[in-house]
Amino acid sequence: MDALHIRQGEARDLPALVEIFNHYVAHGHVTFTTVPHTLESRTTWFATYGTGRHQLLVAEHEGAVVGCAYSSPYRPGPAFDTTVETSIYLDPERRGLGAGKRLYAALLERLAAQPVHLAVAGVALPNEASLALHRKMGFEEVGTFREYARKNGVWISSTWFQRRVGTA
Numbered sequence: 001m002d003a004l005h006i007r008q009g010e011a012r013d014l015p016a017l018v019e020i021f022n023h024y025v026a027h028g029h030v031t032f033t034t035v036p037h038t039l040e041s042r043t044t045w046f047a048t049y050g051t052g053r054h055q056l057l058v059a060e061h062e063g064a065v066v067g068c069a070y071s072s073p074y075r076p077g078p079a080f081d082t083t084v085e086t087s088i089y090l091d092p093e094r095r096g097l098g099a100g101k102r103l104y105a106a107l108l109e110r111l112a113a114q115p116v117h118l119a120v121a122g123v124a125l126p127n128e129a130s131l132a133l134h135r136k137m138g139f140e141e142v143g144t145f146r147e148y149a150r151k152n153g154v155w156i157s158s159t160w161f162q163r164r165v166g167t168a
Helices: 011-026 039-046 099-112 128-136
Strands: 004-008 056-061 064-073 083-090 118-124 140-151 154-164
Touching: 004 099, 011 039, 011 064, 011 083, 056 099, 064 099, 083 099, 099 128, 118 128, 128 154
Parallel strands: 083 118
Antiparallel strands: 004 056, 056 064, 064 083, 118 154, 140 154
16 A cells, blocks of 8 residues: 555645744755644634635645645736646655656646636746646646845745646
């Protein structure tokens, strides 16, 4: 039996997800968030996900949450309803399990059954692993915002990708 399981995120996953997210808040620039998340703040965040266009999937390995992928609104307003922004976070201590590819594949498959036309994703640079994952998953590079964000005194650039998902 495969030890890696992809499933819909549940409230019981929040402590592990907060720990994963907070690793990236404290170490590096994968997220532009500068204040650590709390269970309370992530409970409010979690409530925005379900089984429609905005989903949260987790990867579990040997009973432990090792990552998540989710789709969020890209921008407010009905003109953007069929576009979602995707994000993926992996436990830095448990990379190499194939969770990133499996999470993204499952998320994209679920999104294809929803009224979603386009998925977009921004990858803060440098991050060769994430760039490679997005390309492997069929995302097309559309451009780079140079030095458009600042975290811990460092300017950050991001390469943006898009991928057609469905026929919305």
